[in-house]
Amino acid sequence: MKFLKRIKLFPDEALESYFIRCAHSNGFQKISLFLQSLSAFISLRDKELKGALSASLSRLNLHKAHNSSAYRVRAIKLLEEFCDLQPSCLLRVAVLRTNRHFGSYVALARSNVLFPNIMLREHVIPVCPLCLQERNYIRFIWHLKPIQRCPKHQVKLIFNCPECGNDINYIQSENIELCSCGYDFRQIKPSEKTEESMSASLFESSENADKLSLEFGKYLWFSKHSGVELDDDYFLPKFNRYFSNWPDNYLSYLKTQESKAIEKQTSRFNQISVNDIWCEQLQNTRLVTTNRVNNLVLDQLANYFIDLVNRYPKCQHANIADTLINQVDSALLLRTSVEQVFRLLEDGYLKVKFGVPTEAIYKPHIPIFYLREVIELTQAQGSNTSMFEHMISAW
Template sequence: MEDMQLLVRPKPFLDESLESYLLRLAEANFIESYRLLSGAVKEWLLEQDHEAGGAFPLDLATANIWHARQSSSFRIRAFSLLEKLTDNEDLPLLALSLRHSAADFCGGYRALARGGVHIPRCFIRKSTIPVCPLCLSENIYIPQAWHYQAYTACVRHGVKLIDKCPSCGESLSYLESEMIGSCRCGYDLSLAQTIQADEKNILLGKLITCEETEFPGPLGYMSSISIRNAALLYYCIISSVNVEDELEVYESLLLAMDFYASWPFRFKEILSESFDKANEILIRPYNKTPISFAIGSCLPASTMIKGMRQEENFILSELFGCLKNIVENNPKSRVGNRGDMLLTIVEAAVLLRTTHEQIYLLLESGYLKAAGRIKIHQKVSPHEPTFYLRQVVELAESRMPSDFGVVATYLPHR
């Protein structure tokens, strides 16, 4: 196995998925399946680097780097070694892969990245991978976009993707069948009849794949696909969608387009309706009620993408404006009102666009005061309702941070 080489290196398509390229790589080198290719490669890797060989995936369905959690660095090393197995220039395996990203979405939803674009992991299809027959008739490969739940219509041909074989009715997944252009039954998928796609589905596909779109509202003028993905996920969160249910997510994404096309009007209505509903079922006084009782995850989820520039976060800017109006329209009085609802350290940090550490410093220095008594030597839990909304909004308005970076700094670190 020491002289193992992959003599033929097919040229990758720019938008091709890693799994698709691995199948074409095996075929170009006259290897019948990915399973045979991966078995040979794993055996060779074990001789070269035991850790990397142990992390190399045998199944195509779990081949991509993001599937490796604890051993992702070893898998990257394994693919790096595999890239050298050609006489020509190196293979593009790492460039085509999806990897874990530290840029979490909406306060805790895991992100994957490829080519500088981040996508929520929950937006990746889990089983069926639909195809565009017209694309397959031109070039037999699978674009990465076909793996995304939001991509249901081909943006090039304007037709619906098909998810079942027209001949046998089986759900399509090249990850399981290891066949790109045909079904297990042998049917040539490029011959399947196509149906014109709805314009909304085409536009949704463009939002997550094309930098330039004709979409109205903030998603149209935001060229960052990562930010659009974050905004789509945010709508799912505030709509209490089960992100593990693909059909529920897809239906929510279509509704999200109407939501952002009329931005910020529907958003303001939702917030107003949420506060009114909370008022009807309020049990404790406002000054003892967490704001999440009224608006759920609207506030912590408005971070959108960890590390994004403040001026790009149109959701948080609008949300802050709405909360500021609540405080101004409900002046301080003897009886608690909406302006006195409680924020956690997590929520205060989001609203002040800073870190949890900064919130603790502001608390210790007296710029923020806890709504209740804190025991000596006790550290407040990040998720415990601690600060009045009014106080946090007033601090944001009156105290300018010492810098204008991604994360605001109010006090020097100790």
């Protein structure tokens, strides 16, 4: 099978956009009918693929598949043949699920770029009228919450139809340039240009995949740290201003928390958790990247704790460097796993706070170690340099 009219796929195009254009070019006004026809042809070719392709445009992308995700990949490969495309073209523009995480958020992938699932827009997908005038297709970056302005034309994206006021969402309307009321978005005169740092070729080059994945992790961390929503109108300008003064502003924040803790101390520091003072900063570093290395926030936090231990040496009375830390956070500082931290405890590299009940040792979120001793072990192993993903121990 080949489509009567085969159209070009753009490297920065959303998968759903391509199927809309393909359906309209081949005489289908209802995308559901087009997808049902495709599904019928695919199941004739391979009986195992019956039902693998969703008949709903909103469920078409691969990250929306459930138990049939592997079959849907096979179905997409057949569609590449129908569309007369090069192998893996459609897979490269599809959004895929992964087994990796940015903290508690599942990492999705497109063109080898990882980004947290919370970053995808659901209800509104804005457009740039100038982009549509040049090439009538949906750019995938418009799906991402931090993108409020067109990276190419530096104008604000259009979120609502000027005619009827409804939210713009081409997946719901099944039309790229027209609102459901019939208004043509290409007629819109955009607002004045504003500066935007995101590159227009966001997903066009595989060479930038690792760099972009780290950038998206930084977006997520900044959103949680600063309280600025990912879809805030000025998220990227605020992000850029913050990181233009990195790491001084972050270190200033950490030292402010330190001063407050000393000023308002109500218990001995060897009975206070690190998280009571620095507000889950260690756990939040997991938002930056999907692995234990190349984490610029964790690097700065580890260096700060090293400096803290140096400024508050061991003495007769407990000080702020003697605060308590749990196994999960210790694993972050040591760039290793919780299992290996437990093994370090068994081998005598770490010791627990006096009086900790045995059952608490098996609960990784209970603070049982002294921050000072974890930091000293970190320095002894060299893991604060981000060079070691696994601890070195006798076993």
